[in-house]
Amino acid sequence: MNGFEAVKDGLTLDELSERLQSPFIKVLSKEKGIGFSNGHVWKQQRRIAQAAMRKLGVGKKSVESQIEAEVEQLIEVFSREKGQPFDPALPVTNLVCNVICALSFGHRFSLEDGNFKELIDAIEYIFKVGGTPFHILYELLPSLMDRLPGPHKKALHATEMVVSLAHEEIQRHKEQQSTHEPQDFIDFYLLEMEKEKMKHDPNSTYDEENLAQSIHDFFIGGTETSATTMKWAFILLANRREVQDKIIKEIEDVLGSASICYEDIRRLPFTNAVLHEIQRYRYSMLMGVGRQTTKDLKIRGYIIPKGTLVMPNLRSALLDPKHWKTPDEFNPNHFLDKDGHFVPRDEFLAFGAGTRSCLGKDLARMELFLVVTSLLREFRFQPPPGIQTLDEEPSMGLTLPPKHYKLCALPRYN
Known part of the structure; x- marks a missing residue:
C-alpha cells in the first residue's frame, strides 16, 4: 500500500x-505478547498494556520525571565531552x-551493569538480522535453517535473552509481593493475573509467558525506533544552525529560565513543528x-484474497507529494499555518493508524x-571541525x- 490515501484506508x-x-x-514471538499476536490473545494483551500505561502515567508527570532523570544523565555524558567530537548513539540508546x-x-x-549491556546488544542484533538473507532464508526454509548455524540463530538467542531477563524480573516482583500497589508494568500485570484467577475465566490469556513476551515487545518496539529518531534529530539540527537558534529563542521567550515540562509543547509551536x-x-x-x-x-x-501479506508503506504517506509541499526537503512549515501556529496533520502517519497503531507513541x-x-x-550542535555538513543518507x-x-555539543554557558 503506497501513498497516504491507500495506507490510511488499509490501516483502519x-x-x-x-x-x-x-x-x-x-x-520470535511464540504468538504471544502484543507485537505479533492476533485474535483474543492480542486484544487482551494490548488492553492491559494500555490500561497499565494510563495507570502508570504515560503522558503525565510520573513518567515525565523518569524521563527527566535519564535526560540529566544524558546531559552529564554530553558535558564530559567538553565540545569535542563524539558519537551520541550509545548514550541515546x-x-x-x-x-x-x-x-x-x-x-x-547502571550503564555498567552486565545485564543492561547484554540487553542493549540483544535489541540491536535482532534489528541487524531482520531483512538480511539469513532472515529471508529462514522464512523460506525454516526446517533447514533451524539446523544450520548463522546470524539467524544468534538473533533468536538474543530474543530468548530479553524474555529471560523479563522472567527474572517477574520472579523478583513475585517475591517482593508489591502487586497491590502497582509501581510498574509487572506489578500491574501480576495484579490482573490474581483477579483473573478469582474469576476462573478459562479464556484468560493473562499469564507469565504473555507478560514476558509483552515486555520483550516493549523493548523491541520502542528502543531502536526512538533512539533512531533522536540520532536523526542531532544530525538535522547540527546541519541547520538557524533552526536550532529559532528553537532556543522560542524556549527562552516563552519559558525563560523555568524548567521544561511536556505540557510546554503546546506553547512552543515552532519546536513542535520541528x-x-x-x-x-x-x-x-x-x-x-x-x-x-x-x-x-x-x-x-483491488480484490485482496484472505491470508494475503499486506505491507503498509508508511514512508510513502510521509513523503506523498500530493499532501506535502516539499516532501523531499526538511521543512517545519509543513506543520505551521501562516500565523506560526502548530497544525496537526492527518497525513502524519509516523505511528501508524487504526487498532494496531503504535502503543508507545505518547x-x-x-x-x-x-x-x-x-x-x-x-548545548549547540554542530559538525566536527573541518566537516561542513553531516551525512543525511x-x-x-x-x-x-x-x-x-x-558531532560536537558545544556548551552554551561556561
Missing part, C-alpha cells in the same frame, strides 16, 4: 488488523532503554510492519520533546538509522 480496516505469522516471527526498564521493571540499570518534521523527513522504519487479510476484501478497487513523543529541548538549553535495514557519525 478491521480485516487488516492481524499480523502475518511467518516462520521466523512465530519462533541507553536513555530510551532505561525509560522502558523503569516502566516495566520499576528501576533503571520535532514532527524530523519524524516525517527521516522516518525511522523502512516501512510499516506487515499485516495479513482475515477475509477477502476490496480496497481502492511515550516516544515525550522522550523526543524533553531530550531535544533540554539539550538545546545546554540513512543506513539500510528494517530501521533506517543515520550512518555512524560524530
Whole structure:
C-alpha cells in the first residue's frame, strides 16, 4: 500500500488488523505478547498494556520525571565531552532503554551493569538480522535453517535473552509481593493475573509467558525506533544552525529560565513543528510492519484474497507529494499555518493508524520533546571541525538509522 490515501484506508480496516505469522516471527514471538499476536490473545494483551500505561502515567508527570532523570544523565555524558567530537548513539540508546526498564521493571540499570549491556546488544542484533538473507532464508526454509548455524540463530538467542531477563524480573516482583500497589508494568500485570484467577475465566490469556513476551515487545518496539529518531534529530539540527537558534529563542521567550515540562509543547509551536518534521523527513522504519487479510476484501478497487501479506508503506504517506509541499526537503512549515501556529496533520502517519497503531507513541513523543529541548538549553550542535555538513543518507535495514557519525555539543554557558 503506497501513498497516504491507500495506507490510511488499509490501516483502519478491521480485516487488516492481524499480523502475518511467518516462520521466523512465530519462533520470535511464540504468538504471544502484543507485537505479533492476533485474535483474543492480542486484544487482551494490548488492553492491559494500555490500561497499565494510563495507570502508570504515560503522558503525565510520573513518567515525565523518569524521563527527566535519564535526560540529566544524558546531559552529564554530553558535558564530559567538553565540545569535542563524539558519537551520541550509545548514550541515546541507553536513555530510551532505561525509560522502558523503569516502566516495566520499576528501576533503571547502571550503564555498567552486565545485564543492561547484554540487553542493549540483544535489541540491536535482532534489528541487524531482520531483512538480511539469513532472515529471508529462514522464512523460506525454516526446517533447514533451524539446523544450520548463522546470524539467524544468534538473533533468536538474543530474543530468548530479553524474555529471560523479563522472567527474572517477574520472579523478583513475585517475591517482593508489591502487586497491590502497582509501581510498574509487572506489578500491574501480576495484579490482573490474581483477579483473573478469582474469576476462573478459562479464556484468560493473562499469564507469565504473555507478560514476558509483552515486555520483550516493549523493548523491541520502542528502543531502536526512538533512539533512531533522536540520532536523526542531532544530525538535522547540527546541519541547520538557524533552526536550532529559532528553537532556543522560542524556549527562552516563552519559558525563560523555568524548567521544561511536556505540557510546554503546546506553547512552543515552532519546536513542535520541528520535532514532527524530523519524524516525517527521516522516518525511522523502512516501512510499516506487515499485516495479513482475515477475509477477502476490496480496497481502492483491488480484490485482496484472505491470508494475503499486506505491507503498509508508511514512508510513502510521509513523503506523498500530493499532501506535502516539499516532501523531499526538511521543512517545519509543513506543520505551521501562516500565523506560526502548530497544525496537526492527518497525513502524519509516523505511528501508524487504526487498532494496531503504535502503543508507545505518547511515550516516544515525550522522550523526543524533553531530550531535544533540554539539550538545546545546554548545548549547540554542530559538525566536527573541518566537516561542513553531516551525512543525511540513512543506513539500510528494517530501521533506517543515520550512518555512524560524530558531532560536537558545544556548551552554551561556561
